[in-house]
Amino acid sequence: MTGSIPAGYDPYAYEPFAVTVDLAVFTVRAGQLHVLLIRRAQEPHRGAWALPGGFVLPRESAERAARRELAEETGLPARLVGELHLEQLRTYSEPDRDPRMRVVSIAFTALVPDLPEPSEQGGGDADRARWVPVERTGELAFDHGRILADARTRIGAKLEYTCLATAFCPPEFTLGELQAVYETVWDTVLDRPNFRRKVLATPGFVEAVPGAARLTGGRGKPAALYRAGPATALHPPLLRPEGHRR
Amino acid sequence: MTGSIPAGYDPYAYEPFAVTVDLAVFTVRAGQLHVLLIRRAQEPHRGAWALPGGFVLPRESAERAARRELAEETGLPARLVGELHLEQLRTYSEPDRDPRMRVVSIAFTALVPDLPEPSEQGGGDADRARWVPVERTGELAFDHGRILADARTRIGAKLEYTCLATAFCPPEFTLGELQAVYETVWDTVLDRPNFRRKVLATPGFVEAVPGAARLTGGRGKPAALYRAGPATALHPPLLRPEGHRR
DNA sequence: CGCCTTTATGGTCGCACTGACTATAAATGG
DNA sequence: CCATTTATAGTCAGTGCGACCATAAAGGCG
Known part of the structure; x- marks a missing residue:
């Protein structure tokens, strides 16, 4: 609701929540469905593959955060990121999905054409984004494997009636x-x-x-x-x- | 993603986010679609009608919070609340949707049969939940009018293929x-x-x-x-x- | 150049499902 | 007993779709 505040509620009294966005960005390349992944540079899950995403900033909507993180973390062209059709998938809120603290993540899905210049044109950082065939993403960080599976189910269904x-x-x-x-x-x-x-x-x-x-x-x-x-x-x-x- | 933490990230350094759940619970009664509403007892929007819901507690998933708030705020029988099929609608995260602080709300939808004893059997508090025909909910608190509209669209579509x-x-x-x-x-x-x-x-x-x-x-x-x-x-x-x- | 392969495009046929409609059965109130 | 009401059964034509078959237009190769 954003309903009745518990009597004496103080926003700073509780353990704070962090809110993040995660993106499952798909493309079709060489007859295979690919998803955009990044390799984590920090703990936890350092070195593991993960969906791009990150923290929502204090005055940002989730969708704005999603576009910002996508532009920052992947080599996708700015124009594409700006005009992309982002669809909310669902929000993942299990208490222990992130070992650091309580993190609630809003997941998005997006579809892009196979880019003539792949994401290798990338952001310039060492660990840049990669297109990975969905059948060959091993274990992903956090609960991103589950998010990816949910996203695949969703886009398969959406092709039927959109x-x-x-x-x-x-x-x-x-x-x-x-x-x-x-x-x-x-x-x-x-x-x-x-x-x-x-x-x-x-x-x-x-x-x-x-x-x-x-x-x-x-x-x-x-x-x-x-x-x-x-x-x-x-x-x-x-x-x-x-x-x-x- | 729950991605890379900005260098020197401190969970307590930012303005904290609050995470809430809101519920659009529908029933069919007397040939009209009704939604379960509560009247707000506190500011902001004191006295306005709103969807039931409330804050997610530190060690609670969103779905558990939804069931708990529904049991606390409405007169729905405990068994019904426990067995209810809750479906996530979407998450609302615009920065100014709550005037008090940054509140991100995860909205759920549920369908219940027309109860023999209406919700008037209620929770015992003065402002108990009421079934209101969806055509006659005036302005709702916060962005709950939008949430309700989204929920109606969703259940209409779901009847088609589920x-x-x-x-x-x-x-x-x-x-x-x-x-x-x-x-x-x-x-x-x-x-x-x-x-x-x-x-x-x-x-x-x-x-x-x-x-x-x-x-x-x-x-x-x-x-x-x-x-x-x-x-x-x-x-x-x-x-x-x-x-x-x- | 003629023929084969490959891919796009155009058409046919039958089945299954659906919308509109008609007919019958089983209850109640006068 | 009859009219009314609601449930249930059946008919019939149009439509969309799956499984085919046929033709057109390109390149490769002898």
Whole structure:
């Protein structure tokens, strides 16, 4: 609530809470879902891989803190960080999730296209951010393994009933690339003609770029290019097939 | 992330954060969606209506705090509070949402059946909790109006693809009562035979109580009784009609 | 140059689900 | 007994989708 204060409540009387943000930033690269990780330079969990994030400052909202930390800790371009669609995942508040003190962490999820210049262009510090295939992140620091698992579940579900898949694609993309996003995140194989029919039948999902086409790595017929449309929701949803995994 | 601590970080050096929980608890009563509110006894917003909630204690998770505050502040039976399905909505962290200090609030949503003895059986304090139709909550304290709006949006969406609607019903209910839940939350009218067909065709959504029936207020054919089944998700979803509102 | 491979794109067919609607059963109140 | 009310059963057409098949347009290679 922010409800009734216990009689005689004094903000400084209790053990203070720290509030942090953690970010699960995904991209699709080479047919695999990757997540942005950093290597911890300090204790605790020094040397372990962790999600980027950090403390919320006294006059900052959680979302502002998330963008600031993302810019500071990773090599992502400032423009991208500023325009990124951040979605709150959930807040992790178990009392002992951080050994130092009571830390409540607000987790966010974001999707970015595969960057032409990877994050290696980085922030300049020795331990810079790395894209890691989600299947090959070993143990992560704190409860970040759980956060990452929750984030994967969430984005898989969101692809079903939103247009977010285009966030994984560059500004102009082919339907084959868009389909690869779905297939990678869901780890399935989709029928190409059916996928095409469904996407084009949803008004505002994608818009054709007139006359544009891109050669598909040299082989095959060039594919038409599309841009993300104004729609955000998918009606009816694009349901993930249940049976056959890739 | 719970990431790298700024050099020389001292938990007590910053203005401390307080962490609270707020609860949007809904029920369906007399064909209207109601939310559980309390009247604030202290400043700020003294006398204003607010969502129940309160401070998270130093060794408590947010969910435990939510259950404790709900039991303390409202007249809900202890058993119900203990078994309630609490879902995290999102966390509100704007710096000035509470005039006293920096308060970050984790909001939860819960659904309960219409209680035979309303909340008036209450906690014993003068200002006890009240069920208020969601259309008639005026201005609420803090940013609770926004939280309530977000919670309504969420439960409307969740009815589409989960079996949560049964949480609004008593242990045994008729399909007419279940349909009324959907119609109330969505503010629509549904076709009864079609609703029935859809619900019964979803395995594990509801289970018939053998031989049981309830007279429907005297008039009409008695309706068969059902219990909530083991399923939690709805495949395929029960989509809300777009056009005709009630 | 002709043929094969590869990828994009266009179309068909049948099934399952849904919305709109009609019909019957079982209770109550006059 | 009949009208009314509510639950339950069934029908029928349209639609979306999965599983296919067919054609178009590029490059590689003999």
